[in-house]
Amino acid sequence: MRIRVLALAASVVWALTLVSAQNEPRQVSLVVTGGTVVTVDAAGRVIPAGAVAIDGTDIVAVDTAENIAKQFRGRDTINATGQIILPGLINTHTHAAMVLYRGLADDLALTEWLNKYIFPAEAKTVSPAFVRAGTRLAALEMIQSGTTTYADMYYFEEEVAAETKAAGLRGVLGQTIIQFPVADAKTPADGLLRAEAFIRAFKDDPLITPAVAPHAMYTLDGPTLKAARDLSRRHNVPTLIHLAETRDEVQAAQDRFKSSPVAYLDSLGFLGPGVLGAHGVWVSDADIAILKARGVGISHNPESNMKLASGTAPVPAYLRADVGIGLGTDGAASNNDLDMFEAMRVAALLHKHANVDPRALSARTALEMATIRGARALGMERRIGSLEPRKQADLITVSASGARQTPMYDPVSHLVYVMRGDDVRTTVVNGKVLMRDRKMLTLNESSVIAEGRAWIDKVRAAVK
Numbered sequence: 001m002r003i004r005v006l007a008l009a010a011s012v013v014w015a016l017t018l019v020s021a022q023n024e025p026r027q028v029s030l031v032v033t034g035g036t037v038v039t040v041d042a043a044g045r046v047i048p049a050g051a052v053a054i055d056g057t058d059i060v061a062v063d064t065a066e067n068i069a070k071q072f073r074g075r076d077t078i079n080a081t082g083q084i085i086l087p088g089l090i091n092t093h094t095h096a097a098m099v100l101y102r103g104l105a106d107d108l109a110l111t112e113w114l115n116k117y118i119f120p121a122e123a124k125t126v127s128p129a130f131v132r133a134g135t136r137l138a139a140l141e142m143i144q145s146g147t148t149t150y151a152d153m154y155y156f157e158e159e160v161a162a163e164t165k166a167a168g169l170r171g172v173l174g175q176t177i178i179q180f181p182v183a184d185a186k187t188p189a190d191g192l193l194r195a196e197a198f199i200r201a202f203k204d205d206p207l208i209t210p211a212v213a214p215h216a217m218y219t220l221d222g223p224t225l226k227a228a229r230d231l232s233r234r235h236n237v238p239t240l241i242h243l244a245e246t247r248d249e250v251q252a253a254q255d256r257f258k259s260s261p262v263a264y265l266d267s268l269g270f271l272g273p274g275v276l277g278a279h280g281v282w283v284s285d286a287d288i289a290i291l292k293a294r295g296v297g298i299s300h301n302p303e304s305n306m307k308l309a310s311g312t313a314p315v316p317a318y319l320r321a322d323v324g325i326g327l328g329t330d331g332a333a334s335n336n337d338l339d340m341f342e343a344m345r346v347a348a349l350l351h352k353h354a355n356v357d358p359r360a361l362s363a364r365t366a367l368e369m370a371t372i373r374g375a376r377a378l379g380m381e382r383r384i385g386s387l388e389p390r391k392q393a394d395l396i397t398v399s400a401s402g403a404r405q406t407p408m409y410d411p412v413s414h415l416v417y418v419m420r421g422d423d424v425r426t427t428v429v430n431g432k433v434l435m436r437d438r439k440m441l442t443l444n445e446s447s448v449i450a451e452g453r454a455w456i457d458k459v460r461a462a463v464k
């Protein structure tokens, strides 16, 4: 009898434990809750009063705030009431350290701008210290304006990587290969050696994807282009290249190879998955078909293209052909900022205007280009670009309750046509909070800005 009572008591205790275990919310590292969640998933799900549960580096659930509260308890909670919660923005093309040349020379065509200002300034000022200070300043600006992943093409890329990691950002960082002597390589062969060392150093890093960045078909000979591509294939890392940016580039390809830049690179066996072409302004339908067939991604940089008057990329044609196409700012010297909200808005307006068709690029597509389509262009769509369980926890929250944002009928419309980088409140990358309610947590804002300012005299002297 006594045994039966004990057995009964034990089973009651077991049942109660089971019930409480089922009701006990699972503890996770971070819950961002209360805002309108714009997931940018395949269904385009928007959740008013939603929440995102994050554990460690990954998203574990995206649901209504009520359902998330039932299932999860965050060791840390961010209240995003009155805000929009969305995937962090992906800048598919920039030269981060070039923020130190911001506004140095404006209102010039690309060739003159490059040859008279940018290349001479780079020859005299680019150094590890310059790249460190510039990348820190760019990282500060990117975190403050909601960029969580960026693709970079520059020199001393190991310094870029160190600063990117310290800031907590995700980067696809391409070591530049160029035919003429530059600060970090006397010859393209030196550049290739440096790129290989860089790849080995950062191959398995959780935040950094090392890449090879042959500058462009017009600044490199065929054997070097092939060698750069072979290097990236050997290590299975991305290749970043400027592609068909200006009419001059198309003319150079015609004169030298009787071919378009795209067809020329294809004839070298250069094109394939893992290649990201920046700009892709001057391409024919045949070029677009080649890019699609080879699985090449494109980075569209509307502000840089407009400012340098390079031309208008045929974005609707890329979209119709289902080429992976993301948005980029290009370097701050030709933009002149790294605000991806501005890039979204300018892209949407530019293609409506150029095509005399308000449907040419919708707000939804512009937002996708800054998130999931950008991830696809970089070959990272399984890891980032939308708010979905099992993806890496890169998200931002954006204020949606100020005068400029009121009223809000459609959060996607507001993100593209109303919001600015300054509206970003909180930035999370890989589950780590980098900025919380505008307070920087990984960078010292005032000292980073002071360091950037300290370069003015040296840069000015370099182009005198």
Ligand SMILES: [Zn+2]
Pocket (backbone or CB within 6 Å): 093, 094, 095, 242, 278, 330, 331
């Ligand atoms: Zn560029």
